Amino acid sequence: MESSGTNLSLIHLEVAIQIEDLGETAIPDLPWQDWLQTWLRHLQPPPSPIGTYEVSLRLTSDRQIQQLNAQYRAKNVPTDVLAFATLEATAPVALEMLETQPLYLGDIVISLETAATQATEQQHSLQQELAWLAAHGFLHLLGWDHPDEDQLEQMLVEQRRLLQTVGVVT
Template sequence: MGEQTWQQWFNHWLTQLDPALSPIDAYSLCLRLTDDAEIQQLNATYRSYNQPTDVLAFAALENLVADTPPPVQWQTDPVELGDIIISLETASRQASEHQHSPEQELAWLASHGLLHLLGWDHPDAASLEQMLQQQDNLLTSMNIL
């Protein structure tokens, strides 16, 4: 998949989600596609899980205090959402296990990472179900599911 596909997905999803953070409706994020060895190292360093995972998301807005005015630079620059890291090796395995295309798996993982960057989390079964439903909505809107 090329950079244009990724940009199209994220632009569409951000339009659909309408996070209303940026006064100029401009957002930026970093997407890194990697292997199991690198994502395992990141998972161990930042989450204390010394094993590979499918996707990691590091939100840049975690420390943004609610009800405070947005930073001045948001008037002219994109809002930096953070970093999404996806293991291509794990994504490939999971696509086979779930019997769908690698593209579907990558879209699933990317949408999951994006939701985390926007503050979604799944500490319990109910919030996980809401997040999974939102992922379904995002992928369905792009005819990926």
């Protein structure tokens, strides 16, 4: 199956997972790589000349995500997920890098503390909440946004589809 010149059967996604500032917090062992790989194949990603993509996923505390939220969004409060898409950046990239390096999609940062609170409030598992937040961040990396209610609803529908593709039902 061809999409945007990229053979989706050959797509490879490298996920760098960082865990910081969580102290004694139990970190669930989740199939992040499989989820993101499946979602990338489901969505139509921008073409990568070498068919390889990269994403950074950081699980962190409310304190750390609040610092990032204050620094980059001028909101000095914790949040559940932040996404920093590199495809939106205007900095030029050397052609030879594009031809030899994975296409870096960006960073997803999730507060494990807020995710746990939201899972309890929504009466579903932490796994389901983390998958929901990762899908939301991943959509942002691929250019999705929700500046109004209509686009938010479209994004939420796509998040549900992504969770269904990996067997995490909402």
